[in-house]
Amino acid sequence: MTVSGWRKPSRSAQGAQNCVEVGCTSGGGAAVRDSKDRGAGYFTAxxxxxxxxxxxxxxxxxxx
Structure with a gap:
């Protein structure tokens, strides 16, 4: 599965690091990860x- 287009919510403070990020999966769903620890992986929906x-x-x- 490929994940692309990671982004933070528009309501996140500029430069904030305690957010989640959402990306699009190749299957049309979404992937979510912790912006503080991107290397920890992500879950998909x-x-x-x-x-x-x-x-x-x-x-x-x-x-x-």
Whole structure:
């Protein structure tokens, strides 16, 4: 599996290192890694899993 286009959330502070980064997988899903320890690896989600996760965030399910 290939992961490309790693990016931080737009709400991350400029230069912040305590964030997660998201990349696109070759299968159309997403990969997530810790920006402080990129070498530790990442986990992946299928396109459907990622869509459900993003929808739950937008509904406020994971609000503080």
């Amino acid at each position: 299928s396109p459907d899993q990622w869509a459900q996760f993003v929808a739950a965030i937008k509904r406020g399910r994971y609000s503080r």
